[in-house]
Amino acid sequence: MHLTFLQDIYQRFGSSKKANNGTLHQNLLRKYKGMEAKLWYKLVLKYGTQKGFVDFEESPGADFGTASESKIYTLEQLHQIREAEIEQAVLALKREKRRQMEEEYDNEITDEQQVYIDALRMATTGVRRKYETLRENAAPVPDIPRVVDLK
Numbered sequence: 001m002h003l004t005f006l007q008d009i010y011q012r013f014g015s016s017k018k019a020n021n022g023t024l025h026q027n028l029l030r031k032y033k034g035m036e037a038k039l040w041y042k043l044v045l046k047y048g049t050q051k052g053f054v055d056f057e058e059s060p061g062a063d064f065g066t067a068s069e070s071k072i073y074t075l076e077q078l079h080q081i082r083e084a085e086i087e088q089a090v091l092a093l094k095r096e097k098r099r100q101m102e103e104e105y106d107n108e109i110t111d112e113q114q115v116y117i118d119a120l121r122m123a124t125t126g127v128r129r130k131y132e133t134l135r136e137n138a139a140p141v142p143d144i145p146r147v148v149d150l151k
Helices: 002-013 022-031 036-047 075-108 111-137
Strands: none
Touching: 002 022, 002 036, 022 036
């Protein structure tokens, strides 16, 4: 099983010389017998950034292509990305909650209550217009000089 995996890696990502060298494969497996994880680790370091080695689709910070195209994030950048994702998720939850509350409120009001609410709005608007008209048409306050007693 290890041999098949090793051959597959070299055939897909290594040079044709290494891909067709059965002796190399046997020697590597012999050298790393009982320590195969070290061999896989070294292969990942060497070939891991090549397209198709590992599928990181839709993972933040894993837009690997070739080593020169790899985007490496600092811990602070990853933290900022994560904070932004959390903030977006919180905003989405708040919007959903607000929508649910509005829907529940709309469902609680009967047609009769809505007619009454509309009538109150119209009356309030009418009173406000009358007040503004009176204020605009009111006579200006007379300017009366003050009499000062100088005794």
